[in-house]
Amino acid sequence: MGRVVNYNEGLFRCDFCGKNEKQVRKLIKGPSSAICDECIALCVQILDEEKAEDIHEESFALPTPSQIVRYLNHFVIGQEAAKRTLAVAVYNHYKRINMEQERVLSRSGVKGHSSDGTPDNTGGYDVDHTDLQPPALDQVEVDKSNILLLGPTGVGKTYLAQSLARIMNVPFVMTDATSLTEAGYVGDDVETVLQRLVQAADGDLQKAQHGIIYIDEIDKIARKSGQNTSITRDVSGEGVQQALLRIIEGTIAKVPVDGYRKQRDQESVQLDTKGILFICGGAFVGLEDIIQQRLGLHESGFSAVRQHQQVDKERLLQQVNADDLENFGLLPEFIGRLPVVTTLNKLNTMQLKQVLVEPDNALVKQYQKMFLDDGVDLVFTDAGLDRISQQAMSAGVGARGLRSIIEKTLEKTMFEIPELNEVDRVVVDDQAVDGLRPPQYFSTAGRDSDGTRRQVA
Ligand SMILES: Nc1ncnc2c1ncn2[C@@H]1O[C@H](COP(=O)(O)OP(=O)(O)OP(=O)(O)O)[C@@H](O)[C@H]1O
Ligand SMILES: [Zn+2]
Numbered sequence: 077m078g079r080v081v082n083y084n085e086g087l088f089r090c091d092f093c094g095k096n097e098k099q100v101r102k103l104i105k106g107p108s109s110a111i112c113d114e115c116i117a118l119c120v121q122i123l124d125e126e127k128a129e130d131i132h133e134e135s136f137a138l139p140t141p142s143q144i145v146r147y148l149n150h151f152v153i154g155q156e157a158a159k160r161t162l163a164v165a166v167y168n169h170y171k172r173i174n175m176e177q178e179r180v181l182s183r184s185g186v187k188g189h190s191s192d193g194t195p196d197n198t199g200g201y202d203v204d205h206t207d208l209q210p211p212a213l214d215q216v217e218v219d220k221s222n223i224l225l226l227g228p229t230g231v232g233k234t235y236l237a238q239s240l241a242r243i244m245n246v247p248f249v250m251t252d253a254t255s256l257t258e259a260g261y262v263g264d265d266v267e268t269v270l271q272r273l274v275q276a277a278d279g280d281l282q283k284a285q286h287g288i289i290y291i292d293e294i295d296k297i298a299r300k301s302g303q304n305t306s307i308t309r310d311v312s313g314e315g316v317q318q319a320l321l322r323i324i325e326g327t328i329a330k331v332p333v334d335g336y337r338k339q340r341d342q343e344s345v346q347l348d349t350k351g352i353l354f355i356c357g358g359a360f361v362g363l364e365d366i367i368q369q370r371l372g373l374h375e376s377g378f379s380a381v382r383q384h385q386q387v388d389k390e391r392l393l394q395q396v397n398a399d400d401l402e403n404f405g406l407l408p409e410f411i412g413r414l415p416v417v418t419t420l421n422k423l424n425t426m427q428l429k430q431v432l433v434e435p436d437n438a439l440v441k442q443y444q445k446m447f448l449d450d451g452v453d454l455v456f457t458d459a460g461l462d463r464i465s466q467q468a469m470s471a472g473v474g475a476r477g478l479r480s481i482i483e484k485t486l487e488k489t490m491f492e493i494p495e496l497n498e499v500d501r502v503v504v505d506d507q508a509v510d511g512l513r514p515p516q517y518f519s520t521a522g523r524d525s526d527g528t529r530r531q532v533a
Contacts, residue, residue, distance in 0.1 A: 158420050234290055237357070240288060246286050247273055297314075326348070326350035432461055455502065462506065486515065
């Protein structure tokens with residue numbers, strides 16, 4: 077009896093489609109399974125499509141500049157010019173990131189993203205015929221524009237930067253330029269700030285790379301003019317500017333991983349700072365004089381009328397240019413990386429009063445919420461609010477002064493109230509703010525017969 081040979085026996089089969097070695101071009105065998113070239117191609121296609129979807133999800137749903145301004149208006153009083161400038165800058169920044177992702181995508185030839193819109197049959201890569209030609213517009217890299225905010229203390233520089241991070245839903249850190257040192261000196265080096273950004277992003281590097289970093293007191297690291305002959309290195313000034321320059325313009329920084337989830341025993345991770353938006357702020361005291369000098373305006377001609385001095389100062393600051401900033405002591409390369417410059421104005425008494433009550437998280441609302449938790453209605457009279465803003469105005473630290481004035485006014489009350497169960501209303505008027513008498517306590521439990529609240533001691 078002749079043996080029947082089953083020619084298909086002993087032939088490996090693709091575990092996915094079931095075809096055998098002879099039916100496909102190539103079958104790749106593992107210890108206990110195999111896959112054919114056709115199924116591999118299918119898998120690659122699926123992965124590419126998913127990758128494309130991922131990148132699209134990562135890209136931001138961008139609010140328009142006017143939407144950004146409207147959002148900022150919920151939190152920040154005044155500073156209209158700065159709001160508009162910032163809104164455009166932030167919009168452009170994140171648009172640039174989105175475009176960069178599209179560009180990378182079209183480069184890698186993921187299906188549907190061929191740069192000229194035609195299907196490409198070259199196995200996934202666009203053939204580069206453009207060596208000697210200018211790049212197509214969609215391959216142009218757009219440089220990033222970091223931001224410089226000029227303005228006195230307590231007018232909302234940090235607050236604007238923070239609010240922008242909130243609207244864009246990106247991680248935010250703020251730091252003080254004076255606390256930074258060049259690597260190797262005592263103090264925080266510049267990389268530490270990046271590390272904090274990664275922490276703010278819960279260790280998510282991708283997120284951190286699209287974050288916002290606010291650097292306050294940038295004017296304090298200006299080079300001291302005319303003192304370049306010093307032998308010792310200018311630790312706090314030029315060196316820090318140099319160190320910042322690197323990360324601001326975009327670099328691959330090594331960031332220590334301490335403090336958040338370790339990634340495979342690595343000591344540090346690489347963070348691309350190209351997509352991080354840097355907002356620098358400072359009061360730049362004395363910058364007006366430099367601008368005034370350049371414009372050739374004389375003290376007498378410009379600010380003869382004393383009460384207009386503040387307005388004059390602000391008008392001057394608005395005319396700032398790169399030369400002025402260089403004269404102030406910023407390195408030209410540093411200035412070059414902060415092409416968006418905008419000025420914030422000192423808040424007037426009216427605006428300080430608005431800061432007290434209007435923003436979504438206004439100070440008055442915050443204190444009212446805390447008192448309500450103890451069952452107490454906290455009321456500020458209009459005259460009380462006026463007095464708080466007037467006091468803050470004369471303290472000269474902008475909106476920063478408001479909280480400490482309220483805190484001082486309510487200090488004793490906040491100590492007493494948790495034990496005064498009968499009190500359900502506290503009224504703060506101008507006399508209370510001036511410390512002439514304590515805030516008034518009222519109780520409804522013991523309403524008088526005519527229904528009015530009774531004041532309690
Ligand atoms: N224009 C404003 N509208 C609403 N609130 C403001 C405004 N300016 C300041 N504030 C309030 O005052 C606080 C302090 O302001 P902010 O930290 O932004 O000041 P700054 O301009 O950054 O000053 P500095 O440079 O001294 O830090 C903010 O947290 C915010 O509550
Ligand atoms: Zn197969």
